[in-house]
Every structure is written in structure tokens, then in C-alpha cells.
Amino acid sequence: MVTYYDDRSVQVTSTAIRVDGRTFPLAEISMVWHRRGSRSWRVLAGRGAIGAAMAGPLVAAVLGVGLAIWLDRSATVTTAIVGASVLVGLAVGPVADFLFERLDRSYARGSRQLEIWARWRGRPVQLLRTGDALRFGQIYRAVQRAVEQAHPARPRG
Structure with a gap:
């Protein structure tokens, strides 16, 4: 198992994303995106x-x-x-x-609330909401890497 990110409330590994005690297996995640809130x-x-x-x-x-x-x-x-x-x-x-x-x-x-969302088991789920832009960037990139490794792109042919 590879750990991409780990702090007191978020852990992103090659098998799952854990946020505040909730676990989302990567095999059940089909898409990840982010949203920016209004300025504070x-x-x-x-x-x-x-x-x-x-x-x-x-x-x-x-x-x-x-x-x-x-x-x-x-x-x-x-x-x-x-x-x-x-x-x-x-x-x-x-x-x-x-x-x-x-x-x-x-x-x-940062001056905005930032959110990470995923399509988990076919429905949208908010994984994380934070006002810390630096932490958000680290977590979002870790989630992207984990999802890319779990769902490698297939060559078109």
C-alpha cells in the first residue's frame, strides 16, 4: 500500500481515501473534482x-x-x-x-473555501472542505495520483 497524503484527519492511500473517519475505497470512486467557494x-x-x-x-x-x-x-x-x-x-x-x-x-x-468532491457508488459526495489552500492543493493532488493509479487510462484503439 502506498500513502500519498497523511495528516490527523485525512489519509490518501493506494486503496482508499479516509476523511474524518469516513472511508471511500478507490475501487468505488469513478470521478474526482473540486469547487471553489466565495471569497472570505x-x-x-x-x-x-x-x-x-x-x-x-x-x-x-x-x-x-x-x-x-x-x-x-x-x-x-x-x-x-x-x-x-x-x-x-x-x-x-x-x-x-x-x-x-x-x-x-x-x-x-487562501481566501476561499475549497471543496473536493467524488462520484462514489454513483453519487456525488463531498470528501473535504477547507479554507487552507496549501493543504487543499496537497490533498487534491494526492487524490488525483491515487485515482490515476487505481484506474489507469486504457489506450484507445
């Missing part, structure tokens, strides 16, 4: 919040420099305002790596 506005809003968090200190620094120039105070006050603004702008540095990592993970997970 919550995920998109989270990405926007991460972008705002990265841009916030930089915008504050630019506004501070503009304010220092607009106030037209003494050189000491202007220098203090510009210095404080630059320090606020530099605050984004240490936080940027963390935020970029969160943003990257957000895109890896």
Missing part, C-alpha cells in the same frame, strides 16, 4: 489590516515631517519633531518581518 471578506479584511499596520508608522513619520515644516518653528523644535517622526518611521522595521510573514501565510492559506 474576513480574510481580505485581515490582509488589509496587516497592510495598514505596516504603512501606519511610515505615514505617521511623513505627516510628522510635514507638520514640522508647516509649523515653521525654531530649528530645535523642527529637528525634534523630524527626529521623533523618523524614529516612529523606523519602528516599522522590526515589526515588518513579522507582518510580512503573516501576510505570506494569509496568501498560502
